[in-house]
Amino acid sequence: VSPKPLSGKKVLVTAGGTVERIDPVRYITNDSSGKMGFAIAEAARDRGAEVTLICGRMEAEVPHGVKIVKVDSATSMYDAVMDRLANTDLVVKAAAVADYRPASQATHKMKKTSETFTLQLVRNPDILQAIGEWRVAQPDGAKPFIIGFAAETNDVEKHALDKLQRKKCDLIVANNVTEAGAGFGTETNIVSVYGPKGLVEQLPQMSKRAVAERLLEIAQAVIGEQNRK
Ligand code: PMT
Numbered sequence: 427v428s429p430k431p432l433s434g435k436k437v438l439v440t441a442g443g444t445v446e447r448i449d450p451v452r453y454i455t456n457d458s459s460g461k462m463g464f465a466i467a468e469a470a471r472d473r474g475a476e477v478t479l480i481c482g483r484m485e486a487e488v489p490h491g492v493k494i495v496k497v498d499s500a501t502s503m504y505d506a507v508m509d510r511l512a513n514t515d516l517v518v519k520a521a522a523v524a525d526y527r528p529a530s531q532a533t534h535k536m537k538k539t540s541e542t543f544t545l546q547l548v549r550n551p552d553i554l555q556a557i558g559e560w561r562v563a564q565p566d567g568a569k570p571f572i573i574g575f576a577a578e579t580n581d582v583e584k585h586a587l588d589k590l591q592r593k594k595c596d597l598i599v600a601n602n603v604t605e606a607g608a609g610f611g612t613e614t615n616i617v618s619v620y621g622p623k624g625l626v627e628q629l630p631q632m633s634k635r636a637v638a639e640r641l642l643e644i645a646q647a648v649i650g651e652q653n654r655k
Contacts, residue, residue, distance in 0.1 A: 430474025431646055437475040438514045439467045440507065440521035442484035444500040449532035456522045457610035460484030462634050463520035467492045469638035480506045482521055500524050500550035507553055511560055514570040516645065519554045522577065526550060558594025571649055576600040577609060586620050596648060597621050599641060607631045619644055
């Protein structure tokens, strides 16, 4: 029996949306259901990997056979990811992370006192970028292999390649979230995978599980090439 391709490997996947609290009953979030990240976690599990799934708010049922770490805000996702990097071979960031959070959180439910209300937001840490920077600072700079996502509505390739470079990923998976059958909440996705030299593969509309399988095949091929160099 041939060993499973990812046996002995530790894979970290993030999924779902972050929740940024305004007060005890209100928050800012997004439409991520967790399905894309869960499909990746399941595909990696079935290839023999030891999978940790860090999930924010989600609608889909969490997969079995993987370690689940539940988080809420971007800062708590940041801590959960960074704590585990030294022990990770492959990280896939499918979560939809809020770029901003309320500058302060009210401890009591906020009352309406005026006709208009301005909520001040401050920048969240960019987790994917922090992973890339962490790796560069390691003595061998080789691990983990980093796969990011890019949720775009226009100029998909341009924005995806910009994110790949800025966030120092090995691969970036771009989805145009305005296309039917792609992006948030859907059972399927339509993605293009980019590497440092440009387009690696454009996939047709597929189930999120099939996208996950192909993505892991591509990652394994790229890792194999890197190891031969
Ligand atoms: O969960 P589903 O309903 O199945 O939907 C899947 C999906 C649309 C959420 C998924 O396919 C997807 O595109 N995920 C990335 C969403 C996103 O936050 O994209 P972005 O282009 O804003 O961010 C780019 C990358 O940086 C992402 O890997 C993101 O996880 C990461 N990021 C972004 C901001 C931040 N502060 N920290 C991050 O790590």
